[in-house]
Amino acid sequence: MSLIQVNKPKYTIYKLIPNKSIRNQGTYKIARAINSVHKSPLEIFKLDGRKLVINMPHKVGYFMRMMKSSVEFYLIIPKGFESYFKDKLSDVWTNITMEEVDEVPRDDGLFYQLVYLKEDGLSIAVDRRSNDLLNSTLSVVESLEEGDVAGVFYNFIPTSQYGWKYKHKSTIDKARKRKPIERDKTGLIFLLKMVLSLIDSLMINLSEAIGGKRLDNGESVLTSLFERDAVTLSDETIKKGNLQVINTQILVYGKSSNQQRQRNIAKSMVQSFDSVIGDNELVGNRIKIKFNPMSYSVGKDKIKVSDLEAQNFIALAGRDLLEQYKFVEHVETHETEVPEDLRHGVMCIGVNKYRGREQVAYLSNDEQFRNLLTLLIGPTRAGKSNLIANLVIDAIEAGECAIIFDFIENCELSDEIARLFPNDKVLEIRCDDFNNLQGLGYNEVGVSNDKFKQYENAKRQTSNMLTLVNSIHADDSRLSPKMERYLESASLVVFISGGSIRDVFGVLQNHKTRKHFLDRVPKNQYENMSEYMESLMELDDYDKDGVLVGTKLNLVIRIIDRMNILKRNTYVEMMLKRDTKNNINLVKEMQKNQLITIKMPQNMFTTDGEKDIFTTYWITKIWLALQIRADMIRDRKDRVKVNLIIDELYQVENTEKFLTSKLSQIAKFIMKPIVSCHYINQLRFMREELRSANTSYMLISGCDKKNFDELKNELYPFTEDDLRDLPRYHSLNYIKCKDGYARFITKLPGDVKKRRKAVL
Numbered sequence: 001m002s003l004i005q006v007n008k009p010k011y012t013i014y015k016l017i018p019n020k021s022i023r024n025q026g027t028y029k030i031a032r033a034i035n036s037v038h039k040s041p042l043e044i045f046k047l048d049g050r051k052l053v054i055n056m057p058h059k060v061g062y063f064m065r066m067m068k069s070s071v072e073f074y075l076i077i078p079k080g081f082e083s084y085f086k087d088k089l090s091d092v093w094t095n096i097t098m099e100e101v102d103e104v105p106r107d108d109g110l111f112y113q114l115v116y117l118k119e120d121g122l123s124i125a126v127d128r129r130s131n132d133l134l135n136s137t138l139s140v141v142e143s144l145e146e147g148d149v150a151g152v153f154y155n156f157i158p159t160s161q162y163g164w165k166y167k168h169k170s171t172i173d174k175a176r177k178r179k180p181i182e183r184d185k186t187g188l189i190f191l192l193k194m195v196l197s198l199i200d201s202l203m204i205n206l207s208e209a210i211g212g213k214r215l216d217n218g219e220s221v222l223t224s225l226f227e228r229d230a231v232t233l234s235d236e237t238i239k240k241g242n243l244q245v246i247n248t249q250i251l252v253y254g255k256s257s258n259q260q261r262q263r264n265i266a267k268s269m270v271q272s273f274d275s276v277i278g279d280n281e282l283v284g285n286r287i288k289i290k291f292n293p294m295s296y297s298v299g300k301d302k303i304k305v306s307d308l309e310a311q312n313f314i315a316l317a318g319r320d321l322l323e324q325y326k327f328v329e330h331v332e333t334h335e336t337e338v339p340e341d342l343r344h345g346v347m348c349i350g351v352n353k354y355r356g357r358e359q360v361a362y363l364s365n366d367e368q369f370r371n372l373l374t375l376l377i378g379p380t381r382a383g384k385s386n387l388i389a390n391l392v393i394d395a396i397e398a399g400e401c402a403i404i405f406d407f408i409e410n411c412e413l414s415d416e417i418a419r420l421f422p423n424d425k426v427l428e429i430r431c432d433d434f435n436n437l438q439g440l441g442y443n444e445v446g447v448s449n450d451k452f453k454q455y456e457n458a459k460r461q462t463s464n465m466l467t468l469v470n471s472i473h474a475d476d477s478r479l480s481p482k483m484e485r486y487l488e489s490a491s492l493v494v495f496i497s498g499g500s501i502r503d504v505f506g507v508l509q510n511h512k513t514r515k516h517f518l519d520r521v522p523k524n525q526y527e528n529m530s531e532y533m534e535s536l537m538e539l540d541d542y543d544k545d546g547v548l549v550g551t552k553l554n555l556v557i558r559i560i561d562r563m564n565i566l567k568r569n570t571y572v573e574m575m576l577k578r579d580t581k582n583n584i585n586l587v588k589e590m591q592k593n594q595l596i597t598i599k600m601p602q603n604m605f606t607t608d609g610e611k612d613i614f615t616t617y618w619i620t621k622i623w624l625a626l627q628i629r630a631d632m633i634r635d636r637k638d639r640v641k642v643n644l645i646i647d648e649l650y651q652v653e654n655t656e657k658f659l660t661s662k663l664s665q666i667a668k669f670i671m672k673p674i675v676s677c678h679y680i681n682q683l684r685f686m687r688e689e690l691r692s693a694n695t696s697y698m699l700i701s702g703c704d705k706k707n708f709d710e711l712k713n714e715l716y717p718f719t720e721d722d723l724r725d726l727p728r729y730h731s732l733n734y735i736k737c738k739d740g741y742a743r744f745i746t747k748l749p750g751d752v753k754k755r756r757k758a759v760l
Helices: 028-035 082-092 132-143 164-176 188-209 221-226 235-240 259-276 307-313 319-324 384-397 412-418 451-470 481-496 501-509 511-520 523-537 557-568 570-577 586-590 608-632 653-669 705-710 720-724
Strands: 004-007 011-017 045-048 051-055 060-066 071-078 097-101 110-116 149-157 245-255 282-287 303-306 348-354 357-362 374-377 401-406 426-430 540-542 548-551 595-599 642-647 671-677 696-700 730-737 740-747
Touching: 028 082, 028 149, 028 245, 028 307, 060 132, 071 082, 110 259, 132 149, 132 259, 132 307, 132 319, 149 259, 149 307, 164 235, 235 303, 235 307, 245 259, 245 307, 259 282, 303 307, 348 384, 348 730, 374 384, 384 401, 384 412, 384 642, 384 671, 384 696, 401 412, 401 586, 401 608, 412 595, 451 481, 451 501, 451 523, 451 557, 451 608, 451 653, 481 501, 481 511, 481 523, 481 557, 501 511, 501 557, 501 570, 511 523, 511 540, 511 548, 557 570, 557 608, 570 608, 586 595, 586 608, 608 653, 653 671, 705 720
Parallel strands: 004 051, 374 671, 374 696, 401 595, 401 642, 426 595, 642 671
Antiparallel strands: 011 071, 011 097, 045 051, 060 071, 060 149, 110 245, 110 282, 149 245, 245 303, 348 357, 348 740, 540 548, 696 730, 730 740
């Protein structure tokens, strides 16, 4: 049984990846943190029974490795101190990314060890605002060729502060007395200065012996003869005695297949330290060494540097250097963490990277927030369609329903997404299929024998009818209140009697049709309908003998104009002629776990106005279906969540207006709108309502800065540069969550084609 146990330190290696918010003014705190892990003799040597346990001391290494097309930073820390150093680094370098790696690259080549020219008590230049040493070191990269490597390794060995103040004071005294303070006590220069110092002392003693006087200012004889200027030491040197010091070894090297270039690289690395010459300076001594960054010692010499001096060495590239040396591996954008409640859910919006760790992010699945609007903002070919497809897949896999409201070009979006699902999971509504056209009407209300329900259903259809007619622009003016009253009356009379939209226009134009539907109004509805029936009778035109001969068309002329515009579109005209009995019932279909595609190809319409009318009809139909479903299924938990996807909503003005008017209510009906656009300000009517509707925003890479300006205050601490520097297929997100809003960046979900097999 061995009586001695030696425990060697183990280390964790982190690759440090800078970002543009990096500042190096506080890296002296890292040096202090390194020194705080110093082991006292009692910690190194311990008795365990009869066994002597030796816990070998540890060190911290900081390594910068440079090649022609990349610069890497590594930190080596003792195991067990990971959390401590992470906290310190995060405090100094905001949002620093630390990726744990298995090993540090090891290079051969030409090595120099840097040591002080003078004693440790004198300081090199210290300026917290300056990155001179890092700038100078990085400039060496410009001379590198393919295959060349340059590096600088700082080996920090925690040390006791015992005796440091005395040693520092001794150096200061010697400096002020002009005594030799070279670090190398064997060199020719040091010996010459020692001889001069002895001669100086001898002359002073001789002067006093023959009655002379010491100079009043205390200077030596030689100084008075040869040096008139007084010794001036920098504040950094004076303060060094009261600062923490840490034993440090500095290695620089160059590696190249060309021996001359290898020497030049190594010498350039040494010369880069001229940028911090102060009362002291660092000089290079060539050494032969097998470089092992994990070794406790990496050379024969150690120097004592203060924590402020170490700040020169412990530095990362910030904004200016990252823009100058674009090949330096770095995080392009500001990083923030995804809140806990957005790390789980149904609709995945991508993967967030925070300090080297990946976190999957979701839209909120909170009962209060999951149905709120999500706005996708991005230019053409930015990845919006792929994101929408992924969200639809997530919804269907979670047992939800998705409706794609597609009126863009040839409905490629809905076609591509529909192909991802088996046929029994897709309900296709082709609005351009003449053989299967739906009748124009609101069949979802159904038929009820209940007096109140029957009246309520008629009112609901009438409300949507008014919206549809008002979306038709015969001229710049709206219908007058009087005309809206006639339209409302005609609609109620027709709908309560089981008629269609076509019949509404017939009642307004033809006195015989009007009488037919007035006679069909159920008698038990007279109490509710009497005022509307009387209003409708005002349209009757009588001759001088009191005989009903026609309709006062001048009272409803603008309604008729709108009807004629409605009929200009061939598809709408055909739908007006169709019965609604065979229409798809959206209430029933919404309760199914499926994808519903409402396809309205661009070639259906000759004008944007026609398209707007058609989309307004369908959005009112969907809204009515939600209301009917809510009446039928009172418990919200039993209603299937419906996701309504509308790409480029801004193209259809009245549809946008209608949806905007319902934003505050639609979530209660268990429907989530997902809307996309190129610019937020394209949404002329919805734009102001978005904030009050607790909208979540996803700004996809390539977005114009105007989109950022729209949300500038909300997106802080992200900046316009973060949006500009977003990699392709990434998004800057402002997402509703349990604690308000979360701001983070995600890489968008992958290509849906890779998910197709899993879905099928």
